[in-house]
Amino acid sequence: MxxxxxxxxxxxxxxxxxxxxxxxxxxxxxxxxxxxxxxMRIHQLFLARVDAALKPFELTFSRYEVLTLLSFTRAGTLPMSKISARLQVHATSTTNSVDRLEKAGLVARRSHPDDRRTTLVDLTDAGRDLAAQATTALNAEVFSSPDFAGIDLDSLLPHLETLRSGLEAGS
Structure with a gap:
């Protein structure tokens, strides 16, 4: 059944x-x-929903994550290496996302004033606006109603956190 x-x-x-x-x-x-x-199947289904919500904004989830992470910072700027670390992705993925966001005028790169080996990524006003619009769409279309009918999220979330932490520790 x-x-x-x-x-x-x-x-x-x-x-x-x-x-x-x-x-x-x-x-x-x-x-x-x-x-x-x-x-893995749940991941595929959620990713499809997220992709559909972000499509009108011409954003992938990885680019959305970069914009949103930058929007959460006080100054709207982070070093490339910190973006990779905080999003837990390879530096190449961050570079690709930032390249595309920069071409779209949503972020700008600049040299760190105190360390020329470090590249900073700055969120533009257009990037901040788009991140806010995309977040509103994701909240409405995905995050506010993830189809967990009958599931107690207060008991599920600690189990997911334990699973994730255990897998990350073993990586």
Missing amino acids: AAEENTGSGFDPIEESRRQWLAHGWDHAADGMTTVISV
Whole structure:
């Protein structure tokens, strides 16, 4: 019955994978596989919703994150290396996002006044406005109603944090 509610077709591919794991004698890994695959599928579904909300603003989620991070700072500026660290992404990804945002006039690069090896990224007024508009859309279309009907988020969030922390510690 739960499979019908999940897909509308009566077939739940994740539950079928679990059944196959058990049938092949991988009982010790069936719960873990089901959890990992479920989280990965949830990620895909959330990312699709986020992408749809950001599309009218011609933003990807990674570019949105850079704009929003900068908008949270007092001066609207951060070194490239801090952006990468705070967003937990590779420096190449940050460079790519900043390149695109700079071409769109949403951020500007400049040399750090005290350390010429450091590049600062400054949020422009247009970038600040776009970040605010995109955040309003994300809050309305995704974050305010993430389809957690019947789920107690106060009990779920600590479990997700523990899982994330454990995975990050093992990286």
